Amino acid sequence: MDVTLLYPYLPVVFAGLMGIAILVYVILDGFDLGVGILFAVAPVEDRDRMIASIGPFWDANETWLVLAIGILLVAFPVAHGVILTELYLPVAIMLIGLIARGVAFEFRAKATDEEKWLWNRVFFLGSLVTALSQGYMLGAYVLGLDGDRATMLFGFVVALCLTAAYAAIGAAWLIYKTDGDLQKRAVAWMRRALILAMGGMAAISLATPFASDRIFAKWFSVPEIVALAPLPLMTAILFGYLFWQLAHLPDRNDRFSLLPFIAMTAIMVLGFFGLAYSFYPYVVPDRTTIYEAAAAPESLMIVLVGAMVVIPVIAIYSIYAYRVFGGKATDLRYD
């Protein structure tokens, strides 16, 4: 087979791979960032178990961010430079947040009881700052990376919305990984976070088409509007289902504790597809398409061949690690 026949499809393949990496990141690091955000409302006695529920996973979860940014860098080097220089300050703030929360795990594990409050606070603030800055960047990106006041305001709204969504999926994770009082509290936390996340998501969905004529045209024209209608409809149904399910949790045999996490994941996937549809084929909104920004096809081919072999292997051993630490969270011990 002549591999050069594949060359025209490489930009869209890599855009897809990058999308998957971002989506997996938002779901996986979303839940562990969310657990950190919930430290704001969690009583002291729950905190060790909350940490234990995410301790073995957070490293690998954050690696998906490196993969996503890596694909942007590898596949769309020109866009990588433009996007990251435009988002210079929020990126730096996010990185400091990620540093703070990442090391807080380890320092907390080695702290005396008197010092734990300090690392609890660092962990909470780091998680919060990371989530807020990621949301802000998403908002600025949606509106085309213009630095005007409306964009900033929109950025702050999205920041709150994404933070609430992370808190919701974090609470969903706790419902799945814990029991007893903490599980009950997690149900209540999720309900509150969902209200905020739902309001934010609705606001973004309404604001985006009006902020960009191109996005408006993509959504509100026949027959697209009919084909796309299931997206918001299913999202609304999932939110409705989640509120109903939360009213019936915790259940007696703990048979349904994973369902909120699955439903929340589905909502994030739907939201992601809505955004992806709005932007295609642009990688820098309204400026550069994935076809213009793509790296040389020979180089992308080398990466693609590796990715086809390695990514399934990564998926297999990641699932294995989640199974090793499956079931309800227990105390973490090195020995």
Add this chain to the structure above:
Amino acid sequence: MDSTALDPFILSRIQFAANISFHILFPTITIALGWVLFYFKLRYHRSGDAAWMDAYFFWVKVFALSFAMGVVSGITMSFQFGTNWPGFMETVGNIAGPLLAYEIMTAFFLEAVFVGIMLFGFRRVSNRIHTLATFLVAFGTTMSAFWILVLNSWMQTPAGFEMRDGVAHATDWFAIIFNPSMPYRLIHMLLASGLTVAFLIAGISALRYLLGDRTPALRKALNTGIVLGAVLIPAQILAGDMHGLNTLEHQPAKIAAMEGHWETQSRAPLILFALPDEEARQNHFEVKIPGLASLILTHSLDGEVPGLNDFVLEDGTIKHPPVVPVFWGFRIMVGIGMLMLVMAWTGTWFLWRRRASDNPLPRWLALGLVPMAASGWVATLSGWYVTEIGRQPWLVTGVMTTKDALGPVAGGMVLSTLLAYLAVYVLLLGAYAFVIIRLAVKAARQGDERPEPGPAGGTAIPGGKDAMPQPAE
């Protein structure tokens, strides 16, 4: 406002240097410490001696902390290219991109996933799987080192590419990966990691020893650290010498700056001490050994050694790196190497002479080993400064200068984020050192790190393997 104070070029370079200097401290530890932990586990498999597991459980905590610091500071690095140096990926992205992609795919995920099992899985998986996880983490960190050193070496000595419309395109991936300086740099760095860990273990163990710790686990760690250092340091001196010869061939300006030679000459002296003066283009207060630089670099007393003045164009443009940091960075690195040689061999001699004694180390030697815990860090950083500053003004030798890659971000913005990073790094380094020292003091007080066999001291894990795994044989 002083315009040089807010020059985004200088500030971006300082920021990159600060970020990567902070980052490299931790991989330098985790690369080799992963293998040492794997070694501890193998010894435990063989002997069934629980002291090996005690040594493991102490050092795995240091590993966990170092790994976390490495992961989060590494994420910062993946963004630095885009935020401050977008020209780099725009020009050489076709080559740097796949190398970084392979690092992420073959190394980052492997280490990040299995580190969870390595750290917290001892009671959840069989002893064999736990050892396998330890191996995979060590292997992953080493793979990560391999790919990043391939990229760095390619930037120093690029090969296997052609320029089309100002953008590099790969023509030969084998030549890119096995570029001229890669094997030397990789071996030099892996040995540097080994030495850093050897002296970290020796130094922290010496601290525990001074506090009265005489447990079998401490003795095993102390022996491992000192003997590992004694074995690796001659290998490193040899590897460093060969790396230097390779640099002479491919980057002579860097060698001229390291040696502090202004004029090309045969029978070139080895300058032990000098204050290089770039304005006057000469050295002050030279202390030198005649002919030795020619002997080391060309293996002949009459060999010709390049001088810095060869790298000044006729219009006065300077095409060699800044001399002072390269000259001194090199001397600090070599000086620490010599100190390592003396300390490790003296320590090994005492450990062997007094092998039956409970007090194998004289107090003065143990006191000397404690500050050596950080010696590998200083030597590694000095060496990296030599090679990275020594590459200037090039970012990719002969292809693009560092200035070509600079992005459009304003100096004030770079400065404010730089200050924030620096504040975080200072606090974290302090906390890191504090926690490791406290772990050592605590271990010395408790005497033994041995875990309670079975779930008695911990929490029952439903469906898990509660009993402490036994050695395979």
